[in-house]
Amino acid sequence: MSTARTVVVTGAAGGIGSEIVNRFLAHGDTVVASDISPEALDTWRARWDSGASGGQHPSLHTVPADISSEQSVAALAQVVQQSLGTVDVLINNAGHFPQTAFEEMSADEWRQVIDVNLTGTFLMIRAFVPLMKASGHGRIVNIGSGSVFSGTPMQSHYVASKGGVMGLTHVLARELGGYGITVNLITPGLTVTPAAAESVKLFEAGSPEN
Known part of the structure; x- marks a missing residue:
């Protein structure tokens, strides 16, 4: 019996x-890989295809989408x-994590991070639950963040958004469990991806010691 699944990853x-x-x-599994950048998806599509025969x-579908946009989702x-x-399977992995001191943060930047990390997760779940x-x-x-347990300087918007994702996960686990749908949260610590490394570099460059 096949155990292959259809999986969406943001x-x-x-x-x-x-x-x-x-x-x-x-x-x-059959995977729908989504990202806001069509160019980045094309680059990764070429890498994934290079390991496939033919x-x-x-089993791979690449579909650009902006998860902060209701229409795009x-x-x-x-x-x-x-x-x-x-x-x-739906993996809500997409996230935005700029570095900005709280007192220097604009309302627009706050909303942008909340829109991607929290509202985007809401929109994705709402679209795929049916x-x-x-x-x-x-x-x-x-995908949450271990920063919700200790806080991370310069990322109040990011930590707040991931705290919201944690709360949303708890509620939906209770609401959707009766339909055979599980909802879980993973809270990784700092993972040295290229985007994270660049974010840390910008933080260090702007710190008082530098």
Whole structure:
């Protein structure tokens, strides 16, 4: 009996997201890899295809989307429904984590981080839960952050957004469990991805010691 699943991964072009895609493809799952940057997705598509026989990975679909946009998320969900019919696993990995001191933070920057990290997670789950409910099962995994337990200077917007994701996860686990849908949270510590390394570099450059 096949154990292959249909998996949607946001923030798939690099860092933790691309590693998640790698693991699911290695398992034989069908993966919809999404990211806001079409160019980054094309670059990673070429890498993923280079390891497949026949020139293209048959189980991989790359679909650009801005998860902070209701219309963009709806379009992504429509593509998945029309192409694959269902989704078994949703990995909400996409995130935005700039470095800004609280007193220097603009309301626009605050909203941008909340829109991507928290509202984007809400929009993705809301868009894909109907497909999971129709099939009677589903797995939703939200990528949080260990920073919610200790706080990280210069990232009040990011930590607040990830705290919101934690609360959302707890509530939805209770609301959706009766439909055979589990909702879980992973809270990794600092992971040295290229984006994280650049963020740390900018923080160090702007610190009083430098």
